[in-house]
Amino acid sequence: MLRLFTSRIGPSCLSLGAALLILPFAAAAETPNIEPGKWEYTHTMIMEGMDQMPDQVDTSRECVTQEDIERGEDVFEVPDECTLDHADIRADGAEYAMTCTDPQGGSATMEGEMRFMGDRSEGRMEADVEGPMGEMTIVTEIEGERIGDC
Numbered sequence: 001m002l003r004l005f006t007s008r009i010g011p012s013c014l015s016l017g018a019a020l021l022i023l024p025f026a027a028a029a030e031t032p033n034i035e036p037g038k039w040e041y042t043h044t045m046i047m048e049g050m051d052q053m054p055d056q057v058d059t060s061r062e063c064v065t066q067e068d069i070e071r072g073e074d075v076f077e078v079p080d081e082c083t084l085d086h087a088d089i090r091a092d093g094a095e096y097a098m099t100c101t102d103p104q105g106g107s108a109t110m111e112g113e114m115r116f117m118g119d120r121s122e123g124r125m126e127a128d129v130e131g132p133m134g135e136m137t138i139v140t141e142i143e144g145e146r147i148g149d150c
Helices: 014-019 066-070
Strands: 037-048 056-064 082-089 093-101 107-116 120-131 134-148
Touching: none
Parallel strands: none
Antiparallel strands: 037 056, 037 134, 082 093, 093 107, 107 120, 120 134
């Protein structure tokens, strides 16, 4: 599984835009070009329009099995507050869109894409977040690399 976005960005509704996506990708009609094994992911989160906020970088590792890759869209872990609006999964990559609503009044719309290159992956997710601090756009750049066996 490829976890795209797992870091938190702050209190209240803003955390919605950052913590909502735990989106592994797997095959729908085609098997993605992803080699099973231990993967390391680096997520760089950029808060656009907030010059005083430094980019946040998070690194994580996980084991991706062949079974994970073959599970299909069932591997999307969509929080209760969210709906998966679109998912197009191919051998060479994936595109998706999601909408989320925070019970406290915030909302987020997210669009993302990933490219699968066997032992590497890369992608980008853009989230438009509305909350108590106003509107903001959060861009997350994702890089993944197979680093060995599980």
